[in-house]
Amino acid sequence: MRLGGADVDRRTFLASAAVTVAAAAFAPSDPDAITRRVARAGGVRVGAGEVAAIRTMTTALGDTASELGGAHARHLVVRYLVDDVGRWLDGTYSEAVGRELVTATAELVHLAGWMARDAGETGIAQRYYLHSYRLANEAGAPEVAATSLRGLADQALDLGYKGMALRFADAADHTGRHLGEPKARAYYATTHARAAAADSDFATARTRLAVAESAMNRAANSPGTSWAGHYSPGRWAHEAAVVHARMGDTLAAEQHIEHALSLGLDRRRTRAMVLADLGNIRFRREDVDGAVDAWTEFVGLAEGVHSTRIDRSAADIAVRLSSVAGKSAAHVRELLARRSPT
Numbered sequence: 001m002r003l004g005g006a007d008v009d010r011r012t013f014l015a016s017a018a019v020t021v022a023a024a025a026f027a028p029s030d031p032d033a034i035t036r037r038v039a040r041a042g043g044v045r046v047g048a049g050e051v052a053a054i055r056t057m058t059t060a061l062g063d064t065a066s067e068l069g070g071a072h073a074r075h076l077v078v079r080y081l082v083d084d085v086g087r088w089l090d091g092t093y094s095e096a097v098g099r100e101l102v103t104a105t106a107e108l109v110h111l112a113g114w115m116a117r118d119a120g121e122t123g124i125a126q127r128y129y130l131h132s133y134r135l136a137n138e139a140g141a142p143e144v145a146a147t148s149l150r151g152l153a154d155q156a157l158d159l160g161y162k163g164m165a166l167r168f169a170d171a172a173d174h175t176g177r178h179l180g181e182p183k184a185r186a187y188y189a190t191t192h193a194r195a196a197a198a199d200s201d202f203a204t205a206r207t208r209l210a211v212a213e214s215a216m217n218r219a220a221n222s223p224g225t226s227w228a229g230h231y232s233p234g235r236w237a238h239e240a241a242v243v244h245a246r247m248g249d250t251l252a253a254e255q256h257i258e259h260a261l262s263l264g265l266d267r268r269r270t271r272a273m274v275l276a277d278l279g280n281i282r283f284r285r286e287d288v289d290g291a292v293d294a295w296t297e298f299v300g301l302a303e304g305v306h307s308t309r310i311d312r313s314a315a316d317i318a319v320r321l322s323s324v325a326g327k328s329a330a331h332v333r334e335l336l337a338r339r340s341p342t
Contacts, residue, residue: 005301013016034098037089038149043329046091046101048083054085054104060110066267068306070118077112081105099139106135106144107227110151117155120308125155143184146176152193162199169195173208176228184228186215191237198248210241212236234263245281253282269310272301276313283320295321299335 061077085105095099113128129151138146153168173192176184189212196204216236237260257278265271279294295317302310302336318336323330 034095037094037102038093038098042090042092044091046088046093047097048100050091051086051097051100051104054101054108058104058108058111063083065115065118065296066109067333069118069269069305069310070115071306071308074112074115074119077108077115081108081112097312099229102135102139103141103144106141106148108131109135110144110148113151117151118307118309122155122159127167129155130233141227143174143179143181146172146179146184146188147227149175150188153195154189155194157198158249160265162292165195165317166192166199166201179226179228181226181229182215182219183231184226185230186212186219187231189215189237190243192316193243194239197243199216202247205243205247209240215241217324224266232262232263232265234265236260236272236275237263238265241281245277250281250285254285256280257281268301269305269307270309272298272305273313275301276310280320287330288324291322292324292326292332295332296328299332 009279013172043120043180057080058089061080085108088101089105101170109128110132113125113132116128117125127158130150133145133148133152136148149172153165153172155303156162156165156168169192170186173188176188180186189208193205193212195248196208198201216233219233233289237256241253241256241260244250244256257274260274261271261278265274275294275298279291282288282291282294297311298317318333321336
């Protein structure tokens with residue numbers, strides 16, 4: 001509950017996080033943790049209704065963040081976690097309810113981490129991710145634990161810590177390798193491929209990407225009810241494009257990212273990020289007009305999205321366009337100059 005008001009230096013925390021994961025990522029869950037919670041619980045009585053409420057709020061707030069960015073209404077997640085969920089965790093419940101309650105809390109804490117990261121609060125995001133991992137491990141929820149490790153890997157990639165990213169990604173892939181949901185297995189294997197490609201281990205990147213593609217081919221078209229069931233073919237195609245681009249195959253990267261857009265990406269923030277990447281890939285392929293077209297659409301979608309990742313993309317596009325002539329490029333530069341960062 002104290003995480004909402006805390007923050008730490010990113011380098012210090014990433015180093016300590018790496019040590020924590022190295023020691024705990026493959027450790028078995030504590031089978032008595034929920035029993036101890038039940039034994040010490042008091043206060044309000046908690047049942048399946050409270051668990052369902054947490055999951056409903058996590059879905060609603062997560063959908064909003066995916067559309068408008070993690071910096072939008074982040075305080076609502078923190079207040080709900082502290083004011084309502086904290087009270088329920090200290091309440092009275094059965095062991096079965098306790099296990100679901102802790103799992104649902106881990107999901108909400110993960111969302112808090114994702115939103116903090118997208119809002120640029122790097123240190124607190126790392127703490128949320130690790131706390132989500134510990135809660136999920138306590139509840140025996142490997143899918144949520146793997147997703148938290150995946151979040152740490154993704155953040156380490158953003159910050160340029162390639163070795164740590166690979167360690168987190170490998171741990172996520174290992175933790176989720178036996179899950180029944182193919183989309184979940186693809187989610188973690190693709191993150192492992194991205195981290196390996198960033199670390200120039202292209203053999204591992206190709207192997208894990210092939211595993212992820214095979215899993216996605218077996219996945220149902222519907223979102224499903226699992227925690228990672230939201231990982232769509234479009235999102236996979238986008239991440240696969242990033243892997244191919246890292247390995248220098250810009251043609252495959254462009255084909256994958258155009259496929260992602262053709263499948264439909266239902267979140268404004270997500271589609272904006274994909275278009276930014278498409279423009280970068282086309283720019284590398286010397287298709288300047290195609291890059292400007294993608295970035296023009298990006299600017300329109302990014303309007304009103306509160307996300308530091310969108311801000312970074314906008315700044316990167318502005319730099320690339322500084323040497324490009326023409327009315328379309330000038331128009332995009334003008335729109336980017338007027339855009340206020342988060």
